[in-house]
Amino acid sequence: MGLRDRLMKNEPSTGSFSATVPRTPSSRPATIPNANPDAYHELKHELHQKLVEKLDMQTIERLPRDQLRDELRLILNQLLAASDLPLNRLEREQLVEELLDEVTGLGPLEPLLADTTISDIMVNGFNTVYVERFGKLELTNVRFRDNAHLQQIIVRIVSRVGRRIDESSPMADARLPDGARVNAIIPPLAIDGPVLSIRRFGGSPLRVKDMVAINSATPEMLAFLAACVKAKLNCLISGGTGTGKTTMLNALSSFIPEGERVVTIEDAAELQLQQRHVVRLETRPPNIEGRGEVLARDLVKNALRMRPDRIVIGECRGGEVLDMLQAMNTGHEGSMTTVHANTPRDALSRIEAMVGMGGINMSETLIRQTIARSVNTIIQLTRGTDGKRRITSISEITDMQAGVITMQEIFKFEQTGTDAAGKVIGQFRFTGIRPRALDRIERYGIDPAEIIKPYL
Ligand SMILES: Nc1ncnc2c1ncn2[C@@H]1O[C@H](COP(=O)(O)OP(=O)(O)O)[C@@H](O)[C@H]1O
Ligand SMILES: [Mg+2]
Structure with a gap:
């Protein structure tokens, strides 16, 4: 034929x-x-x-x-x-x-990449390509010629960022020129053929306005946070996986005044800061020979030599935390980061444990003192049982007493129950405690109610 x-x-x-x-x-x-x-x-x-x-x-x-x-x-x-x-x-x-x-490009993936409504592309072998749009998975009929073809495209993506993927090193992370995050895993680790996952940050991220509109926080809470950022208080965003930490970091960063020099440090560049004066740094995993790794910690150290006004770290995971705390404490106020934790108190324990991981011999008391002096505001994000993401607490560190960091809660979400459909019922409350941050906010001449207006 x-x-x-x-x-x-x-x-x-x-x-x-x-x-x-x-x-x-x-x-x-x-x-x-x-x-x-x-x-x-x-x-x-x-x-x-x-x-x-x-x-x-x-x-x-x-x-x-x-x-x-x-x-x-x-x-x-x-x-x-x-x-x-x-x-x-x-x-x-x-x-x-x-x-x-x-x-020249990514073959059958190109039309998918051209579609801005697609947030994720998942290739499970040459003839099974899923996409996610508006939070829903769809199977497409896009296909590669065979697994060799798919692997060839994977090699192209990975080699463009100077990495390697082959049988002896069958996993790799990379990034597309538009910032999309790519993970590839190939046989023998992936049993049924090469698997490629592309996470895009294409669409516009959720903004302060959207958060109010979908009731993830109140305008008062966001006004307070905006004032904290403007007044250069150090902020820690805490939450579990997918609770919206990165999104919140992005939103809070929008309150950083133009004219300040911001250095961002991330493992995979996700932040989309709108300011003009932003320098973006990204860590690097080791190459196949185990060399060339650049840790967040190295980048924080380097960032300090770049005359930053503020440092924004995508996620604190380990040894960089002490450098971060010291930076927050020494002329780079107004820095921010996120940490994986379920309560504000838990966030502090995590930070404490991470300082310990840094290999520096510090007493528990000294570590806690350093944290208490560096971190001002803790924003806790939680995904409710109904899947909804909210700021469930805004707290601030007040002091150290008898070797324990003391905190006070300024805002909280109080859940009173769930309705028949499983939706969480509750409300955001101001606790009535006068925030410590107000002293500084007032010194800066900031009126929270005023500065939030352009963002709502
Ligand atoms: N307040 C929110 N309401 C609804 N969706 C949100 C909210 N914040 C973030 N998201 C969405 O949730 C997903 C995970 O957010 P992300 O910021 O990446 O979480 P994390 O950094 O905690 O893992 C993203 O798709 C994001 O758009
Ligand atoms: Mg994140």
């Missing part, structure tokens, strides 16, 4: 290959309608091979896309002339575009 026959084998509208590729306003149709997927992939593969034969990969990487497109069109026309394939002009153009994606 010729290529033509195989391409034409499917009756109109039975071709499942093209049916459920997510439609987007911006992206072109992802496949040739009604094409036989196998024949189509074969043709594409053939073209790909021809192109790689004619131009070596390095030339391809360097050639401008337009020139590559012309080159491809030429090859395609030759190939089609020889095999008498029934592709019309539109179909040829589409094939050329897909091949361009193939040789």
Whole structure:
């Protein structure tokens, strides 16, 4: 059977290959309608091979896309002339575009990446690609030629950020140029073929306004936090996985005045600070030989030599915490970070334990003193039993007494029950305690009610 026959084998509208590729306003149709997927992939593969034969990969990487497109069109026309394939002009153009994606980009993933409503792309082997949009998983009909093809795309993503993935090192993290976070794991660790997970931070993150609108906090609470940030109090955001810590850090960062120099340190750049004067740093895992690792701690030390006004650390996990506390204490007030903990008190214990992990010999009392002097405001985030994310507490550190850090709670969420549908019932309350932070907020001449206005 010729290529033509195989391409034409499917009756109109039975071709499942093209049916459920997510439609987007911006992206072109992802496949040739009604094409036989196998024949189509074969043709594409053939073209790909021809192109790689004619131009070596390095030339391809360097050639401008337009020139590559012309080159491809030429090859395609030759190939089609020889095999008498029934592709019309539109179909040829589409094939050329897909091949361009193939040789310069991420192949079948490109149309998905072009769709801004997609937040996650999950490739479980060459012919199973899921996407998440608006919080819902969908199976797409996007597919790779085979697992080797998928692995080739994975290698391309990973090698672009100077990392390696192969049988001896079958896991890798990387980042796409647009900031999306990528994880790849391949056989033998992934049993059924390469698995690729792409987490995007494309869409606009939740802003202060949105948090009020969906009742994750009250305007008063956010006004207080805005004032804390403006008055350069050090903030610690605490919460479990997926409670919205990074989102909150992003939102709080929006209160940092323009004109301050902010250095951000993250394991995977997720923060989207709006200020102009932001320097973003990202840690680096060790390479295959176990070398070249750059820890958050190294970056904090380096950041201190960059004349920052504030340092924002995506997540405190370990040895960097002492450097962070010292930075907070020595002229970089108004710094912030997040920590994985379920209560404000728990957050302090975690920080204390992390200082211990740093390998520096400090007495418990000294560690606690350092924390008490450095951290001012603790924001606790919780995901309720109904799945809703809220600020459940805003507390501040007041002092140390008898070797224990003392805190007071300024705002809290009081749950009174759940309704028949399982929705949490409760309300946010001001505890009535005058925040210590107010002294400083007043010294800065800040009126919380006023400064929050532009953000609501
Ligand atoms: N207040 C909120 N209400 C609803 N969704 C939220 C809220 N805060 C964050 N999210 C969403 O929850 C998910 C996890 O948020 P993220 O900030 O990454 O959490 P964490 O850093 O704690 O793991 C994201 O999809 C984010 O958009
Ligand atoms: Mg996070």
